[in-house]
Amino acid sequence: MALLTNRESAAAPRRSSRYSRDLIGIAVILVFAVLGYLLFPNNLALLTRITAIALLVLSLDLVTGYCGVATLGHAALFGAGAYAAGMAAVHGGITEPVSMVVIGALGGAAAGLISGLVILRAHGLPQLVLSIAIIHLFHEAANKASSWTGGSDGLSGIAPDPLLGLFAFDLWGRTAYVFGIVLLLAVFIVLRQLVRSPFGMLCRGIKEDPIRIRAMGGSVQATLIRMYVISGAVAGIGGALSAVSTQVVGLDSLSFTLSAESLVMLVLGGTGSLYGALIGTLAFMWFEDLVSAANPFHWLTMVGVLLIAVVLFAPRGLFGTASALAARLWKGRP
Numbered sequence: 001m002a003l004l005t006n007r008e009s010a011a012a013p014r015r016s017s018r019y020s021r022d023l024i025g026i027a028v029i030l031v032f033a034v035l036g037y038l039l040f041p042n043n044l045a046l047l048t049r050i051t052a053i054a055l056l057v058l059s060l061d062l063v064t065g066y067c068g069v070a071t072l073g074h075a076a077l078f079g080a081g082a083y084a085a086g087m088a089a090v091h092g093g094i095t096e097p098v099s100m101v102v103i104g105a106l107g108g109a110a111a112g113l114i115s116g117l118v119i120l121r122a123h124g125l126p127q128l129v130l131s132i133a134i135i136h137l138f139h140e141a142a143n144k145a146s147s148w149t150g151g152s153d154g155l156s157g158i159a160p161d162p163l164l165g166l167f168a169f170d171l172w173g174r175t176a177y178v179f180g181i182v183l184l185l186a187v188f189i190v191l192r193q194l195v196r197s198p199f200g201m202l203c204r205g206i207k208e209d210p211i212r213i214r215a216m217g218g219s220v221q222a223t224l225i226r227m228y229v230i231s232g233a234v235a236g237i238g239g240a241l242s243a244v245s246t247q248v249v250g251l252d253s254l255s256f257t258l259s260a261e262s263l264v265m266l267v268l269g270g271t272g273s274l275y276g277a278l279i280g281t282l283a284f285m286w287f288e289d290l291v292s293a294a295n296p297f298h299w300l301t302m303v304g305v306l307l308i309a310v311v312l313f314a315p316r317g318l319f320g321t322a323s324a325l326a327a328r329l330w331k332g333r334p
Helices: 002-039 044-065 075-090 097-119 125-144 174-196 198-208 210-215 220-246 256-269 274-294 299-313 317-331
Strands: none
Touching: 002 044, 002 174, 002 274, 044 075, 044 174, 044 220, 044 256, 044 274, 075 097, 075 125, 075 220, 075 256, 097 125, 097 220, 125 256, 174 198, 174 220, 174 274, 198 210, 198 220, 210 220, 256 274, 256 299, 256 317, 274 299, 274 317
């Protein structure tokens, strides 16, 4: 009994420290969100786009960073959520924003289940090839079902109702931006608890040594599929946010380019870290916007140089490298 009491008393400070770090992290996100709203009132559409893509990169981190699943087709889940929300509004008359997000999450989860059942049947390079095939199949399906999706012209006519019946989605994107930040914070808080849970630790164990997890009686395939479904729901929320904010869904939401860029953002920020996913998305998209405006002809070269520099000199990503440096400095303090 005394031993249990000692263990509980030792664990209490760790839990308190963990929750304190979470509160600091959430506060930092809120500060950046408020600064973005105040400093860039004419660029809220870009900030909302960054928020939607951040949800996609967070979802990718769940399967790649925490489970070790190689995929270049994750935009299929994002696009499924966007099209599900858009079709619900255009063809189903469901224009309440929160309902659209819920439908987007369900669409993304369904796409995650389908993708997971296919992709997780292979490993390594064949798994990567299957993920590429998945994104192309989703893209072609959306293109061919033009009576529902609008095909290459895109799905337009999405007109969301005012949020909570009070806040209309205006031309400046104020409501969409605030709505996106609320969604991002809610998802981030849930995912922080998920990755720390026994289920999250099991996923980390599968990434490190799936054979040992099987030997211990764990179901590797079922665990990975469950994480894929959760990841799909998160990506679907991002897709639904994109549909609500832009009021149009195009085939670019199901593009291989978006899948590849989301993986680049994750590597840039640092895999296996939710903070890294957020930092990588913000850094990549903001830098891309700046250099493309400054030099429309050679901006891809500058983006490439940035990525090479990060991979060579910060292989753990921006957040991972900064965290390691901070820990080293803190340990060296007298």
